[in-house]
Amino acid sequence: MVNKFISGTLILTLSGFVVKAIGSINWIILSRILGGEGIGIYQMAFPIYLLALEVSSAGIPIAISIITAEKVAKEDYLGAKRIFHVSLTMLCTTALVLSILVFFGSRFFIDEHIIRESRAYWSLIALAPAVFFTTVIAGFRGYLQGWRQMAPTAISQITEQIVRVITMLGFASFLMPYGLEYAAGGASLGAGFGGLAALLVLLFFYHRLQQSLPKIQAPLYPQDNVLHILKRLVSLSIPISMASIMLPVVSNLDLLIVPRRLEVAGFTTHQATELFGYLTGMSVPLVTLATILTIAMAMNLVPTISHYFTLDNKEEIYQRTSSALRVSFLVTIPFSVLLFVMASPVVTFIYNAPAAAPATRTLAIAIFFLGMHQITTAILQGLKRPKIPVMNMIIAAAVKVCCNWFLVAIPTLGIRGAACATVADIGVAALLNLIFIYRHTGYLIDIKLILRNAFAAIIMGSIVSLLYMFLHVYVPLVISLFLPCAMGMIIYIGIMMITGGITREDVSKIPYFNRFAHYLN
Template sequence: MFSINAQENSPKKSHKAESFLKGTFILTVASLVVKVIGSLNWIFVSRVLGGEGIGLYQMAFPIYFLALTVSSAGVPVAISIITAERVALKDILGARRIFRISMCFMFCTGLFFSLLTYFGAQWLIDWQFVRDPRAYYSIVALAPAVFFVTILASSRGYLQGWQRMTPTAVSQIVEQIFRVITMILFAQLLLPYGLEFAAAGASLGALAGAVTGVIVLVYFHWKLDRDIAKTYGNELKPVVDSSTSSVWKIIRRIFVLALPVSAASIMLPIVSNLDLIIVPSRLEVAGYSVHEATELFGYLTGMAVPLVNLSTILTASLAVSIVPAISEARTLKDTKRCFNQTAAAMRISNFICFPAFVTVLMLAVPISSLIYNAPGAGPAVWVSSFSIVLLGLHQVTTGVLQGLGHPTIPMINMVIAAVAKVILNWTLTAQPSLGIMGAAWATVADIGIAAIINLYFLYKYINYKMEIGQLLKTIGAAAIMAAVIHFGYEFLMLEIGSNALATFGSLFVGMFVYIVVLILIGGIMEADIERIPMIGAPSIRLFKKLGILKH
């Protein structure tokens, strides 16, 4: 399943493949931990600040997010690509030089946007871009964090270029922990002075998290330098290369690679704002009241979309890990490795996303009831489930194209897909028979169009095509899983009568059946399972005890 040829299916492990999978696994675990901590954080902060205080914080946060996106989005990808190229050529001195130059560049960029946010806060209030003057203190409190997060992004990109994902994962977790502690502590301490100061105290969490994240990465940079000294000793020699001979050429390359990624990042809030403008108004055209339209919009954006994003945490991590791996292979002109790593990433994406899609599809209403206590969100969740597989493909193909040195292509594809989404939102959402499901289908089409165009360019550059045989095996196993979940849920509801137990019970059995069927039909081999970090070997032992795999 994860491998592309007989050689890779052999018991002999590929160091590069293992490193690639290990990085993905580490980032996935970190993302889950960060999300759990973040969810718990909002429970406590909401109790301290209340709805009005949260509103003040949320008025300031988009300003901070925009400044951060412009100053640093795309930087980790750009620096990761350039560093991986230098490392592939054994140009260690060149990699270090790129890091120093990028840090100086991002130091200036981060400082500029941090000061712009700080001194522009009053202007935003005066010109009514921020409606409540009390949000001024939160904007000012968030301003210094822009500088440190920009430095953090540059540092993470360099370490990712060495295909070291543990520093990113650890710094994310530490950053989130200190962010949460600071938010709760300062919100509580400053609450007696007024709600606006309490919200500003919560905003200081971003600064505390970023500073501690930087401190953590300082240790990992020291560790990397120590490992380099052990490996290369005093044999480090500069490699002459015109692309890295000039400081301005390096800065220009960072800018060229980062700009499309930044533009794509900005596209996300733009599309969200277009949804905010179009969807509720078109729901009213379909015959819903303002209250009903608002509620349905909340079902889609606040419940269905987060479930889709949660289902693709692993593929999001996969997309980060694949960039330096592909960049290294491209630099060495190793077309076969580019192809193999792309194919492996695609199979992993399908292996993970198809069961996630089936789970959300078959249990849309039960999951909506269990998590959100909102069974009315079921239709939007059901339609949105179709975007899970497509989003996984889009994330991975975007990472591969970035690693191949073509970051502009995914950005342009996102613009094309966004135009299609606007048109479909306008037409489908106004249909009384569809309503919010029309908006959900528009989102599915948006992601699908971007993913399909990405796939075309992968075929153009590395001659990659989806492996139909493996894809059909995965779909077949997922279809059997769907049947097991459907009948299992119905049976457990009749026998137990508990939605929670029926949901988790049918899901557990369905996942087990999915993996067993894949093994039996040859969709996944023992060597593939063994290469999965941490859980591979224990899974093999379990399957052998159960007689699914031969001893």
């Protein structure tokens, strides 16, 4: 069971890196094809598309995953299948309605100036089919994850991204001679084709799963009626969707507060806009990139915790909680330190914007709390307590607003005050989650574990910083950046092995690395 959990997490992590890498390359090429104006047209349609997706699925996939895991734990395979059929019917209906509304409502959005750029019409039209496909594939992924099968999600994500990028670049290049708006619309078609490709992959895995199940003539348990299933889906999905909605809500609060408070601190409107762009457009993506592993682990944790919660196996819930947070600390603490000490070369290499370094350095601390928040939220959702993370996020958002209001207006802090507010926001939400996890599982955070990781990470950070200061004078930036970071991670792993932070048992559980376990004492 442990190996299956670790394998699933590694598969999702790898797919996350691959999808991010392909997406980054695609963005560079697409920007060269469309230019700044074309990218602007392309981006104009996305808020409507994302809103339609949020309404059409609204936390349902995670709810499917939770309930499916519950049925599978009791070996109620017919019940799991029934849950999926009802939820898929609901998802298909809402997705189809919203796809049609987006398609036929595109002209309304333009005419009423909801989208102020009339040339975004074709982009919005092209995104309409993607609303349907993306919603349906989310349902399939949730069901298969409920069976704790993570490979279908990973393979479908990579397939979706590859097909999306190929069709996006192909249509954009082909339609460019006909006008910028048609090229942007062609690029938007990629989302629909990618979704269709992912759906075909998931249908294959779904069919294979159904073929592998025993042929059951009569249900082992009383089967839930449709109304009961819908009530459960809605009761779980609403708080889950509210948790996802909180992120853009908090971002919009930042948009309202931070630039204005920067002006109070003495910055011009232009400077405030530039500083805000450094934080939201450069620093934040680096922090989220560093938590790909914890995102994958959280996705895997929801059905796993739900499975053991259904069986009332408190010991396994405790062990999974402890292991997940231990791995989170093992990964996020060194990444926090690494981004803190290497903020300047990182933003210079990636964005050619050394001025983004102060905000990035401050925000680096958020990596630790963000990983903790993702894991604890997943655990609480698996424990059928999805409302708790939402309430904690609301409290944390209030803390962030207060911090933004006071800290950003301090001239010596400026945008670093906003970064501090973000750290406080995520930190408060994560720590509140931990309090409730203690109440429900008895898990108490191991301070010694965090201190041991921090000790190893600080030594690593010091060595990396010294190496960079020596190398950057003599070698190109790419070498002076990556060589110290690579050596630093090796040093960190070595220290953790020496101090017992990484044990032979840990290595033996990792696929492909378990063959090296016997070398450790």
